[in-house]
Amino acid sequence: MTTVDQPREPALPSQRGPSRSHAAPRRTPLTWIRRGGLAAFLFLLPLLVVFGAFSWYPIVRTVIMSLQQTNFVQEPTWVGFQNFSFVWHDPLFPVAVRNTAYFALLALVFGYPIPLIAAVLMSEVRGRRGLYSVVAYLPVVIPPVVAVLLWKTFYDASANGVFNTFLGWVGLGPYPWLQSQHWAMPSLVLESTWANAGATMIIYLAALTTVNPELYEAASVDGARLLRKVWHITLPQIRGVLLVTLILQIIGTAQVFLEPYLFTSGGPANATLTVMLLIYDYAFGNSLGGDYGAATALSLMLAGFLAVFSLVYLRATRSWSTR
């Protein structure tokens, strides 16, 4: 990643005093305040409080909770790896993993090549390129709840459903969509692609504008045809962005929740039960009190898998992504 800190010039407040090596021997709280240490700390305070309480502490607490039995009545008790073994032996666990992998795979098949092709075509539009971008991006700003519930209406299984009406014009259907074990997951992915592809398209478009036009000119002089230029110049030049959007999309789809929750609640017959939905069910699905241990154990397993997967992915593609 590109966020490595470079060694910097000395910080501003310390430049006030004489040169550092001579003036540094005695550090008292008073000199700390006078040199702006207190001001810096006060400016950092909102960040420290908010991240400490709502990011760093919960991350540590997940690990602790996954090794404990927690409810709101009694003190938590240590149970070792029981939560992990409970999740591992839950018959729903392999179902959820398989469904999540299926969702991620379908989302890649639908959602990865189409935005790329569209972005390459859009980058060659002379004139109203903005219009294309606006139209492509519009679904991204629709609240996901609205998108899912709207598409749920479209997927109405009766012959009068929106999609079934269209398909009826060409003599197809009516299809059961969400009510079929077989078609439920592709229906979810279709909506999710509609909702997200616009953002990917804009990212590709931004990357395409950074390709040096001289490369294309040189290739043209050498007599390269259009598709060869796309294959040998465009794609290699934006491969960094292509690789990153791929892994980010996999990380995002592995945590899919809203679509299965609102479309099907994991049904029919657990055909759309995803890992995230299983975590939700462990923690919040039971009105008698959640199994927070199992929920945190499963979320750590998912996060661990994603971390290992990302590392392997970055390793495997490193030689390809850098020159």
Next chain:
Amino acid sequence: MSDPRSGGLISEIEWRKPGIRWGLRSAQVLLLVGLVVIGIGPILWLAKSAITPTIDTISHPIAFFPHGTAWSNVRQAWSDVHVGRYFWNTIVTVSGSWAVQIVVATTGGFALSVLRPRYAPIIKGLLLVTLFIPAIVLLVPLYIEIVQLPIVHKSLIDSYWAVWLPAGASAFNVILVTRFFDSLPREIFEAAEIDGAGPLQLFWRIVLPMSKPILGVVSIFALLASWKDFLWPLLVLTNPNKQPLSVRLPSIESQTSLGVFLAAMFIACIIPIAGFLLFQRSFLRGTGLSGAIKG
């Protein structure tokens, strides 16, 4: 020379060949038609159906007002189903989350980039770590924390602070702002220091006014993200009278007729769509930028 307005993939010589020009043009027109039908079509259908009688939407979903309009859907949604109140709740959750995110990102970014205390690299490192932790890991412990806030032993359930405060913990915002502050010319800060400006004046009078572009980008993503949020407000705001519209929509679906429900959904889209059309440049530039940063 290639046309500076195009990406440069197609040279002028190729552009002059009719086969390539018409092939590309027709591909682009097809793309635009496809984008309009797929991208805007569902939203236009929603707008149409929001003012169509329920019975027509059920029996002829594609027909264009076969028996006139039903503006009563919108009125019923706004008052009878209390969408007006939920809409106001959305405004409250969104603006609070935005304010917390802006305060945390600007003050934190200022300290990390301009004041640079000795321990700044440690904090930056911790921020980067959170960037790589998937959000799902936080869900359950964060919920437990909101139910039983440690140290003060209070529950934040049904308080808007339960939505506002965790929203501030966005490492992406802080990093974006810190990088922008890093790019500001340091000579200006030094000149201000010589003129006797303290850190507060430096922050308020110099750094913030110079950061309007980045604050716009951060604001847009903060507002959009909290407008789109569902699961977290669903968990921590259990009182229906406090829930934002997005959280209420699934229950509205079961409480009312299809026409009124679709009107409620359309109301939930109006502000994001209008905001996007007004500030489309910032949205699109910000999205491209986020791709570059993640890379």
